[in-house]
Amino acid sequence: MTTTLPTTETPGAPGPGGGPRGPGSAPAAGAEAGPGGRPRGRRRTPGRVAERIRGRIPERIRGRIPDRTPHWLSGRLTPADLRVLRLYLFTRLGLGLVAYASAWLAPSGTADRTPAGWLSRWEQWDWVHYRRIAEYGYFDAFPGIDVPHDNRVAFFPGFPLLLRAVHTVVPDWTAAGLLISLVSGAVAVVALGRIAALGRPDGGEAGPRAATFLLFSPAAVFLAAGYTESLFLALALPAWLAAKRGNWPLAGLLGAAATTVRVSGLFLAAALAVELLIAVRAQARADGSDGSDGSDGSGGTPLARRLLPLGWCLLPAVPAAVYTGYLRAHTGDWMAWKHAEERGWYRDFHTPAESLRNTWHNAFGHLQSTGYAVEFQLELAAMAVGVLLLAVLLVRRRWPEAVFIALNLWALGTSYWYLSVPRATLIWWPLWTGLAHWSLRRRWVKDAYVGVVAPLTAVLAVTFTSGHWTG
Known part of the structure; x- marks a missing residue:
């Protein structure tokens, strides 16, 4: 992929x-001159x-000649990209070692002298749903299924479809899922690094730092597991890059692909639309018109023509509509996806105050076992980070990113209680780019993050791979 x-x-x-x-021109530094003065070591x-x-x-x-070099000719990896990929591979190795250790520290069954299988450490919770969808579809029965409590339709089809395709080459389902996340994650971190570098003279340093903050975030284990976070980022972040470059067809197509993976693709579509409106307004001002006369001020081009790419920004809504129609045809319920979320994960609507109160009581009210209680505490911390991030984006008038974060917070903060907010932070790219830029202005930020926050990465990785993520 x-x-x-x-x-x-x-x-x-x-x-x-x-x-x-x-x-x-003079050979690049370190290049040895060959016959005819041509530097060696540089490929044509x-x-x-x-x-x-x-x-x-x-x-x-x-x-006077526009640069029309095809995109693929200039898409080679930069030194900053290579630094990001090197860090990514090292952290994948580290998480693999964590899974190996947990197989020995928390073996399955009662034979404590035999470690659990390494691949079994990644077969946790949502992964089971993705595999069942890939193997049996959304409505076929399989051994052990409890039909009244079958909530497979709560998961969008993008990841299971890709998993089924990769499984034709990689026979083991778990290995196929890990391979998808491995490749997707590499694409995602390079794209994140390039977003962090946009318009900055220190971009060569900002990109690797953004990747560092993401890869050492507390919930980073989900980027390695057979979950949707890596695949979503591998589609959503290049979509955002394409939009920043003004390539709206590519942005729309990638955004639509992201929506097949997670409903968050709709939030991305809203951010893309706001980004386009801001770009159109800025261009109109640069051309000497605010667009109120129906033109862009540079020769009578209708403003509506500049808004034509808005259709590409709305393209991510198509996969969601198709999936909704598919579920309606099989269940007779237009809201089958939402009802599955409510049955399985208590994601029915509550006011933000109710959701906060319920989460707080389960975190600190001694209503849950300590394992569950600490998970609710992590949910509260992640939500607080999201609210703070939204406030910063609003103050800095980063409207598109603010729309994306606000929609995420609304979806996560209006359920019965907070659920999966730490995982959701992984797709909040403004958080990781913002931390990277802040750390370049304040050197202590990176030290504080590595010293205080990053150790949670290992703790939560052990928690996940040992089967104790939910209590």
């Missing part, structure tokens, strides 16, 4: 000394060929 990532590089970038990297990629061709054109002419 691959996802194209918009790049932060520009073809025809100046070489050492400020001049274009054309013929006759299509992107570099395009740079050299542009370098031969006089400056006064080159400035």
Whole structure:
């Protein structure tokens, strides 16, 4: 599975000394000159060929020629991307070791001299639902099914469909799920790094830092497990990058694919729409018109024409509508998805005050066992982080990101109690990019995060892989 990532590089970038990297320019530092003066160690990629061709054109002419280098020619990995991927692979190895240790520390069954299987450490909770959907579909019976309490339809079909496809190549279901998350996570962290680097002179440092904050977040174990977080991010973050580059068709298509994975794709669609409206307004102002006359101020182009990409922003609603129609055809219930959420996870509507009160009582009111109580405490902490993040985004007038976070908080904060909020923080990319930018201004932020927050990563990874996440 691959996802194209918009790049932060520009073809025809100046070489050492400020001049274009054309013929006759000095070899890059560390490159050995070969026969004919050509530096060794630099491959003739299509992107570099395009740079050299542009370098031969006089400056006064080159400035008038639009750069139409195909996207795939300039999409190579940057040094910052490679740093992000290196960190990603090391953290995957670390989580694999955590799962190995938990197999020995918390073996299954009573034979305490025999460790549990390593793959079994990842077969927890929602993974069982995803596998059953991939193997049996949404409505076929299987051994041990309790039909009145079967809530499979609460899970969107994107991940199970991909799992079924990968299973045709990887026979073991669990290994197939882990492979999906491994590849998706690599795409996601590179995209996150590029988002953090957008428009910043220190982008080469901001990207790896954003990835660091994400990969050492308390719920990071879910990025490695056969869950939907990695796959959603691998689609949603490139969609956001495409929107920032003005590529609305790509943004809409990737956003639609993200919606097949999680309902949060609809929240992404709302953020994309707000981003487009802001871009149109900014362009209208730059052209000398506020759009009130029906034109963009640069020759009478109708404002409606600039809003045509709004259709692409609404494309993510299509998969949700199709899935709703599919469930209606099989169950006769237009709200089958919502009703499954209510039956299985108490996600019926309550006011934010009621939801907070119920969560607080279960966290500190001695109503639950200590294992469950501490999970509710984590829910409260994650919700507090989300509210603080939303406040910062509103103060800084980051309207698109604020819309995305606000919709997430509304969905999570109006159930009977808070549920899965720590997992949801993984898809809040403004949190990780914001922490990265803050840490570049205040060096102590990264130290505090690594010292105080990151240790929870290992604790919760052991909690998940040992089967104690929910009590």
